[in-house]
Amino acid sequence: MDDIKYTTHTQPVNRYDSDKDYGTPKKLSEKLVKLNIDGVEITVPEGTSIMHAAQLCGVTVPKLCATDSLEPFGSCRLCLVEIEGRRGYPASCTTPVAEGIQVRTQTSKLADVRRGVMELYISDHPLDCLTCAANGDCELQDMAGAVGLREVRYGYDGENHLKSTKDESNPYFTFDPSKCIVCSRCVRACEETQGTFALTIEGRGFGSKVSAGNKDFLESECVSCGACVQACPTATLMEKTVIEAGTPEHKITTTCAYCGVGCSFDAEMKGEEVVRMTPNKDGGANHGHSCVKGRFAWGYATHQDRITTPMIRKSIHDEWQVVSWDEAINYAASEIKRIETKYGKEAMGGITSSRCTNEEVYVTQKLVRAVFGTNNVDTCARVCHSPTGYGLKQTLGESAGTQTFDSVMQSDVIMIIGANPTDGHPVFASLMKRRLREGAKLIIADPRAIDLVENSPHVRADYHLNLRPGTNVALISALAHVVVTEGLVKEDFVRERCEWDSFVVWRDFVAKPENSPEALEATLGVKAEFVRNAARLFATGGNSAIYYGLGVTEHSQGSTTVMGIANLAMATGNVGREGVGVNPLRGQNNVQGSCDMGSMPHEYPGYRHVSDDATRTLFESAWGRPLSNDPGLRIPNMLDLAGEGKFKALYCVGEDIAQSDPNTQHVTHALENMECVIVQDLFLNETAMYAHVFFPGASFLEKNGTFTNAERRISPVRRVMAPKNGHGERGMEDWEITARLSKALGYEMRYSHACEIMDEIAALTPTFKGVSFKKLDELGSIQWPCDDANPTGTPTMHVDEFVRGKGRFFITQYVPTTEKVNAKYPLILTTGRILSQYNVGAQTRRTKNNVWHAEDLVEIHPHDAEDRGIKDGDWVGITSRAGETVLRATLTERVQPGVIYTTFHHPESGANVITTDNGDWATNCPEFKVTAVQVNRVHQLSDWQKDYQSFSEAQIAFTGKKSNKIIKQPA
Amino acid sequence: MQTEQLIKMANQVGDFFESYPDQVQAQQGIAEHLNRFWALAMRRQIAAHVKEANGVGLHAKVISAISSYLEVE
Missing domain, CATH: 2.40.40.20 (Barwin-like endoglucanases)
Structure with a gap:
């Protein structure tokens, strides 16, 4: 949470403490209200609850059903207070502050009432605290202590819920109704935080119980995000790992290694063992929410399939030999030297992955450029978001999304094109669903009915443009046609912010009759009127934001669609403030970062072209090696050449091209033709089956570094355990392995910690100038650009002007893909x-x-x-x-x-x-989204x-x- | 690399610039794209194809772009 301006007369309150539960959410209001709580005067924004204000004064009001991630509910009656001049005992969670009121949170009458409430709770609760999994981490236990409960006069023999059956169907947490106090925190978390509405309170009065729709949790609508477990104040919903291992003893904040949302998590530890991962309330991307992957699916790090020893072999038809690190590194280096001598340096290259940290990616591209002596380095963004990098650089001037995730809360119209946030980016989707439940309009362009179309509770798309796969450009042109021909262009914005000449060319192009929704109706398979209405809504509905995913990029015209999206946003004035923008949803955790770090064959870190003399000189002098000014090979180029026997050595870090890249047989044929494939990974992945050297990597729990998410947010990855790849030596973080290979090739990289790599990145990359591990420790995360003008980062880009100066429009001619359906592949x-x-x-x-x-x-x-x-x-x-x-x-x-x-x-x-290996015209990003096929029973x-x-x-x-x-x- | 593959890729680049009203701009755009994103060996190969085989298979605009503006040094 942000810094706040509250003041008390006794102590200054400058920051939220994320370890504290303020009971109810923070409220934002210009209007401030002064009140007095237990003799302490405090000024807070209007709308703040008394409970929250009390917590800011350092006064804790007993509570059970309230928690600051959820709106107050007022059911437990434990947080009652007295207000001078008012009758009764209002609940402090549901009562907002008022000017001048005098609140008392501790009186003998309140103590009596609270004790009575607790007595009733405990009369129907198992008294197994000592052997309970929540022992020491139970709010019910804490409250029994806080109110001074000493006896339960009703006895324990009456009707109760103690024999209720446990639901252990979910693989990661148990539901034990015997411990439930029916506070509804889980139900509300499922609704408010996650937006799934899988849980409900069934029955009335004594018979009330939490229910997953009369099914067990696994069979229910539950998506296992963990929000209910996080919200539960007792042991009712409890992680199985805590039941097995006991409560953690320390925690370290780190960043999830799954999708591009980049959630911040606390790794809760016992020694070097992770007990659970809990979402961090301070996380800039997730604000304390999580999904099933980050919250629970981290056991792979210690899975038996993990390979922790270096291995080498002469041929892929040989058994692997387990060798020492020295032997593996020296063998790899000697092979690289041999191949360089025999085939030349252009026959070698490297591939980085979006699963790597920024620091790992940086040293890998440095190795390829400075030591291999070629720009043949590429990254898996080639097969996902390379068109985003290209298209946004061309139009707006920077290869990145324009907003923060929180910006969606200011959007009035949300257009999702070729993305499925509830599956691909679930934590952001929850935020988006919250905004949609508040009334924002929704336009979805997708061939398939994703859950947000009409399968998410209380969310329904206003327009589902279910276009034919491969016709995105036609759709974007049709939308633009309506904007232009119906006079919906924000001309003031365009005149002030964009290149007018490029706008005129674009305007005249999209206004052509062949770009009208009517002319393109048959191509799109979407009714023209539908497209017209969607375009009108987008252009006139207030703040309009576009979110898009691989359904945009992974096409033969992926880059064209990205440019078309930027055109549309600029023409309607939807760039440069909160609530609008062009937002690529990145697939993997560090897609943005791996591109930022110069993994593309044509550019250095910070998206500067290799032919730019000033930049190249900068890197040459920093690295002390001559560098090539010629763009290197992209992954598909490398594979094409390898298949022809002209590309022989590949250093592949954290990437699995044999599974993730198109036309598998083409990829494996290429790999079979190489003489030295070095794979650095946790597992024997599909590519490693074609490798000659295997370097065992370290999982994200075993290393320091940073990931950069889809909103340009650089977040720290922190080592919570030693790398498991030591094989008799000290375990190595992945950048150390790369540096060791580099040394064996005659070029020493002198870093003693990942933070020194970031220092080098910052020194050489203007957009990262102000980034350091120290600052990340202080701020939690930083959205680049972070420089002298923006020392704490830049949440929203292109505010006063575009990064390239004036925004540039590009005409977007629809070119049907050559991957056509016919009688054989219909x-x-x-x-x-x-x-x-x-x-x-x-x-x-x-x-x-x-x-x-x-x-x-x-x-x-x-x-x-x-x-x-x-x-x-x-x-x-x-x-x-x-x-x-x-x-x-x-x-x-x-x-x-x-x-x-x-x-x-x-x-x-x-x-x-x-x-197929058909791909995007500008970036060779594969056309994963369109393949002509036939299906038959077999x-x-x-x-x-x-x-x-x-x-x-x-x-x-x-x-x-x-x-x-x-x-x-x-x- | 197989020349057919390069022809296909170059023509795709050409398609993007198909609707440019200014022909010179379109040709420069095509060539600039190849200069900035294609490795030297690929550029040389497509240039040789234009020179030695009249660029057979390439769209006319792409051939002009390669002949006039492609950097192969």
Whole structure:
């Protein structure tokens, strides 16, 4: 929470203390109110509760049903106070402050009432405090002590709930109704914080109980975000890890290693063992909320599949040899030198990952540029958000989203294009849903009916533009056509802030009749009137914000759509303040950061082109090595060349191209043709099966560094345990491994801690100039740009002017993809992700999240299924121009006829065996979202899957580990 | 790299600039894109294809862009 201006006469209160529970949420108001609580005068914003004001004075009012993440409810009657001149005993949680009132929180009458309330609670509560999992961490226990409860006059023999059955269906927490005090905090957390409404209070009076819709938790609508567990004041909802291990003894604040929301968590520890991860109230991105992945799915870090020893081998058909770190590093270095001598430095390169910290990415690109001597370094953003970097740089001047997540609370119209926030970015989605429940309008452009269309309680899209996959540019042009031809352009904004000439060219282009919604109706498959109304709403509805995801970028015209989005935002004046903006939702935790850190082959950290002499000179003098001024190879270029035998050595850090990149067989063919593939990872991932050197990496719990989320927020990753990859030596953080390889190649990187890498980044990158670990410790997180003008960072970008000066419009000609449906491949396959699994699944598949999603299914519309005699649960073969795979079908009207959908979380699914190497014109980002396919009922796995099964089993056996893969297959 | 792949990619770049009213600007835009994002070897290969095989398979605008503005040094 922010600094506040409250004052008391006895002590200054300058900051919120996140360890304190203020009972009710902070209120913001210009109007201040002065009151007196237990003799202390305090001035607070109007609307603040008496409970909250008391806590600011340092006075704690007893409470059970109140907590500061939830609106007050007033049910427990423990927080009653006396107000001079008023009758009765109002609840301090639901009573707002008033000018001049005198409040007393402790009187003998209040003590009596509170003791009476507690007596009733305890008369129906098990007295097993000493053996209870919440012992020492229970608000009921605390309150019994606080009110001085000494006896329960009613006895314990009456009717009670003590024999209620425990619900242990959720893999991560238990629900023990015998310990429930029906305070409704869980129910309210599910509603207010998460927005799922899975829980309710069933029954009345004594029979009231918390219910997950009359089902067990696992079968219910519950998404296992943990908000209810976090809110529960007793042991009713309790993490299983705490039940097993006991209460943690210390905590360290760090950042989640899953999606681009970048939630701040407290790793609650016992020694070097994580007991639980709890969302941090101070987290700038999550404000104390979490999802099932960050909150619970961290067990992969100690999973038995983890490889903790360096390994080498001559050929991918050999068994792995476990070797010392020295031997592995020296072998890798000698291979790199050999290949350089034999094939030249252009035959070598590196790939970084969005799963790496900024510091790791930085040293990896430094190694490739300064030591390998080539710009052949790329990152997995190539296959997700590279069009964002390109498109936003061109139009607005910076390759990043324009807002904070909190900005959505000021939005009146929210347009989501090709993103599924409730699955992909769940914690941000909860915030967005909160705003939508407050009345913001919603426009969704997506071929598929995502949950926000009409499957989220109290949220419904005003317009669902269910366009045909691959027609985003046509849609953006049609929306722009309406804005321009109906006089909805904010001309003042455009004249003042944008390049007028570029606007005129764009305006004349989109105004052409062929860009009208009517002309494009058949192309889009969306009624023209619908598009017109959506455009009118967007242009005239107040603050309009666009949120988009990979459904925009992963197309042959991904970059064009990004530019079109920026055009639309500029034309309607929706950039440069709270509530508006262009917001790419990044898939992985550090997509933004890995791009910021210069992982792209054409640019240095801070998005400066390699041909820029001043920048190159700066890096040459800092690094003491000559650098190339020529853009290097992108991942698809590397793979194409490798397939032809012209690219031979790859250092791949934290990335799994053999699963995540398109046209798997093309990728594995390329890998097979390389002579030295070095993989640095936690697990023997799919790429590592083609590797010659394996460096065991450190999990996010084992290292220091920073991640940068989708709102440019740099957050600290802190080491809570020693790296497990020591193999007889001191364990190494990943940047140390890279530095050691560099030293073996004759170039020493002299860092003693990750913070020194950030210091170097700050010294060489203007947008990071003011960033340091020390400042991150002080501020919690920093949104770049952070420089002399913005020493604490920049929440909203382009406020007075665009980073490039004037915003630039680009015309966006719709060019249909060459990936066309025909009689042989009549359907379009589009891919995505789901809540419980993450990306290639390397982490989440090694957790209990599999109970929600044990296999990838293919969604087929009932009409298409009927035509092909496919029933729900049937095995179907999916064939494209690139390959074939077999998955089980699920029939649903979420997809439109002619479109099928699947996820890519399990390698054996082979989703990318069928995707093609078609890509974005500007960035080569693969066209994952459009593949022409046919589906048929089948009775066996595809040839690729059979080969994969035997190959992967052999590869796992080469490590000496046992394969625990269970590949489901047709009976 | 296979020339077919480069032709496909270059034509895609050309498509983006298809609707530019100013032809010179469009050609410069195409070439600038290749200069900034394509590795030197790829640029040389496509330039050689234009020179030696008349750029067969490439759109006319792309051929002009490559001939006039592509940097291959």
